[in-house]
Amino acid sequence: MTATGHPHLRSYDSGSEPVADHRAPSDCPVCGDHLVVTRLGCASCGTELAGIFAPCEFCALSAAELDMLRVFLAARGNLRELEKHLGVSYPTARARFTDLLQKMGLADPAPEPERPTAPGREQILAEVATGALTPAEAVRLLG
Structure with a gap:
């Protein structure tokens, strides 16, 4: 667990929004097709949203x-x-x-x-x- 209470999130030193330690993959490791975001979660309160969300073209960049x-x-x-x-x-x-x-x-x-x-x-x-x-x-x- 990190200071945010979530095992895969960390906070900036300034105490701002938590950020993920790892980037989400953009392609499926099994078939190679593009992955879609289907679940979002709040590290603070545990709320989760499920659905199909628009992709982020910046998220796939190194x-x-x-x-x-x-x-x-x-x-x-x-x-x-x-x-x-x-x-x-x-x-x-x-x-x-x-x-x-x-x-x-x-x-x-x-x-x-x-x-x-x-x-x-x-x-x-x-x-x-x-x-x-x-x-x-x-x-x-x-x-």
């Missing part, structure tokens, strides 16, 4: 993706600020943000046409060497 979205919003949509925060080239920052939009269902999954501003092979390999780019992202960019 901590790194949420951080990237927060930086983008705080910068009022400035991709150059996102580029600086991530420590990657502008095309890489744009590609990562496009991937995030696709994951949220806000962008077409169709690949963008090649642009003359795309990073070169040497730049991509340098970003992999510094850890700013994953090998999988590099393979996708080198296509």
Whole structure:
């Protein structure tokens, strides 16, 4: 049990609302289909609501993706600020943000046409060497 009286919840140090220690999965571990929220509960009084509730597109994002979205919003949509925060080239920052939009269902999954501003092979390999780019992202960019 935690300070909230619930085994899976903890409170912020400031005493604000309790938050879950774990994120709910978005896909079924048995068949892989999307899960729906069917029960909500109050950690304070034990009240429970049952039904089918609208999904949260932000809940399926990883901590790194949420951080990237927060930086983008705080910068009022400035991709150059996102580029600086991530420590990657502008095309890489744009590609990562496009991937995030696709994951949220806000962008077409169709690949963008090649642009003359795309990073070169040497730049991509340098970003992999510094850890700013994953090998999988590099393979996708080198296509």
